[in-house]
Amino acid sequence: MRIPPIAVLVLLLALCCSPKSGGQLAPTPTRAVEGFVVVGYATSWDSIMPNPAYLTHINYSFTFIKDDFESLDIENTERLAEIVALKDRYPHLKVLLSLGGWGAGNFSEMAASEEHRRNFCKNCRDALQRYRLDGIDMDWEYPTTSVAGISSSMADKKNFTLLMKDMREALGADRLLTVAAASNARYVDWEDVLPYIDWVNNMSYNMGTPPYHNSPMYRSSMTVQEIGENWDGSVRCFFEKGVPYDKLVMGLPFFGHDANEIINYRDIPFEGLTREWDNIAKVPYLVDASGKMVITYDDPESLQIKLDYILQKRFLGAMYWNIEADDDDWTLSKLVASALLDGNDR
Secondary structure, eight states: OOOOHHHHHHHHHHOOOOGGGGGGGOOOOOOOSSSOOOEEEEEETTOOOOOGGGGGEEEEEEEEOOSSSSEEEEEOOOHHHHHHHHHOTTOOOEEEEEEETTTTHHHHHHHOOOOHHHHHHHHHHHHHHHTTEEEEEESSSSTOOOOOOOOOOOHHHHHHHHHHHHHHHHHHHTTTEEEEEETOOOOSSSHHHGGOOOOEEEEOOOOOOOOOOOOOOSTTTOOOSSSSSSSSHHHHHHHHOOOOOOGGEEESEEEEOOOOSSGGGGGGOOOOEEEEEETTEEEEEEEOTSSOOOEEOHHHHHHHHHHHHHHTTTTSSSEEEGGGGGGGTOHHHHHHHHHTTTTTTO
């Protein structure tokens, strides 16, 4: 359904004129998204090429902040160029530069200084122009905490909002600006940030390792007992923080966990293990001969339940980590595209 022009004007004025900004107009995203978005993270260190038939957006990960707190360290620019070249054959495709990731530092220092912030945002804009990119995905994990072994400050939350404001001003309204966020919706003042960004990529996975589920739909006896550590609870966290459903992109894991590490879907060792199903959490898991959970993961059955949930709640779409973790037949990617993109004008 297309929004009448007058409705668009009213919406933009409502978003831009915030009492906290003193009534000043802020640059605001103006693109209307037709249908759902499907965002896949493509890593710089792999060689498998994405299949654009199953995606609307690719987040190229990761780019880091150098020790001058302003410059970008973009890894494997040859692979980035190959991925961007896919846009020539698939005009619907958008490619974003994902900044950060787990353990990536220098965010706190950069965001705390107006000079560093503005120079950093300018360097991001220049990188988009140089590499023919469509936007920035901000993946600071996470403001105000050093849980990932990076520096932090209690001022990070306020400075993150300033960073999003400066980034939007640097990119303009025609570039995408998204944020990857913890499933508990902490660390960010979402009501202050929302006017500057296009959507939130909810990392609704990594919620547990054996004996707990990685990405449960609902709380069960086999889930971490915190509200944001299951899909339904995570959505409530974001909604209570002011994030509307149509700005929320839910994260699908194309990976599982054993007790020690992440396992890509393509590499899960099913042989010798037995698949069990948690009918409350709505996810499978693998057990050994003693009945002990040894791998938590998602498969087509559990992903379909998650996709039905996205359709029911009318979220903006889905994202997944990561593209290369799927099997050679693109089993999971095809499932997501079939649910969300069939009928999209791509």
